[in-house]
Amino acid sequence: MDPHLPAELAPYVVPILVVVIVARRLIRNAPRKVKAGRLYILPGLLTLATIFALTQSGSPSAVWLSGYVVAAVLGASVGYLSARHREFTLDPETGEISSQATPIGTIIFAALFVIRFGLKMAFPELSGPAYGSPVAHPSPAQHLIGWADAGLIFSTAMVVATAITTWLRTRPLIASQRSSSSPH
Numbered sequence: 001m002d003p004h005l006p007a008e009l010a011p012y013v014v015p016i017l018v019v020v021i022v023a024r025r026l027i028r029n030a031p032r033k034v035k036a037g038r039l040y041i042l043p044g045l046l047t048l049a050t051i052f053a054l055t056q057s058g059s060p061s062a063v064w065l066s067g068y069v070v071a072a073v074l075g076a077s078v079g080y081l082s083a084r085h086r087e088f089t090l091d092p093e094t095g096e097i098s099s100q101a102t103p104i105g106t107i108i109f110a111a112l113f114v115i116r117f118g119l120k121m122a123f124p125e126l127s128g129p130a131y132g133s134p135v136a137h138p139s140p141a142q143h144l145i146g147w148a149d150a151g152l153i154f155s156t157a158m159v160v161a162t163a164i165t166t167w168l169r170t171r172p173l174i175a176s177q178r179s180s181s182s183p184h
Contacts, residue, residue, distance in 0.1 A: 015117040018049045022110040034088065034097040036174060039167045043160040050156040053116055054149055064146050068153050075154035079161030088170060095177045097170050112155060116148035 025042065060068070088099050 012117075015113060018045075018113055019110060021045060022113075026107065026110075032098060034099050034166065034170050036097075036167050036170050039163045043156075043163045046156045046159050049113065050152045053113065053152055056120070057145060057149065060146065060149070064149075067146070067150050071150040071154040072157040075157030076161040078154075079158035079163075080165050082158070083162045083165030083169065086166070086169075088166075088173060090173045090177060092177075092180075097173050097177075099166070112148050112151035116145065116152060119144050119148060 021042075086099055088097050090097050
């Protein structure tokens with residue numbers, strides 16, 4: 001076995017883990033219980049994966065940073081609207097809240113994550129200076145990395161906002177269930 005193999009495979013471990021987690025979630029897309037105490041897990045993992053991806057590129061330019069802010073605001077807005085238009089049901093017998101998850105945000109995240117790391121593999125020269133650093137003739141692939149990063153930020157913000165809005169919308173259902181099940 002090549003002693004350098006683990007070091008060569010290390011950059012691919014996080015992307016593969018992210019794709020496996022996202023694929024697992026998409027395959028199990030059925031009406032499921034909403035567990036308000038666990039809504040932070042997927043958004044937390046996606047946020048960490050996005051931060052990992054962004055740290056691999058170096059410092060972006062001010063133009064890209066402003067684009068990232070716009071992407072985050074738009075993603076959060078879409079996530080909020082998505083969660084606001086879901087229908088949550090409370091089972092009076094079990095007290096469980098269920099919702100049919102929309103896989104759009106997860107699919108977008110997975111696709112952009114794969115595209116971003118695919119570009120890094122196809123264009124290894126992008127692992128050098130950041131795409132935002134001043135270069136006489138930036139490669140079109142450098143701009144693609146910036147767009148993929150903006151897409152990752154958009155989709156992550158969308159999933160985070162969806163989870164927060166879902167948590168806020170399920171709190172009254174949980175409170176009503178607790179008040180109806182408590183002895184008077």
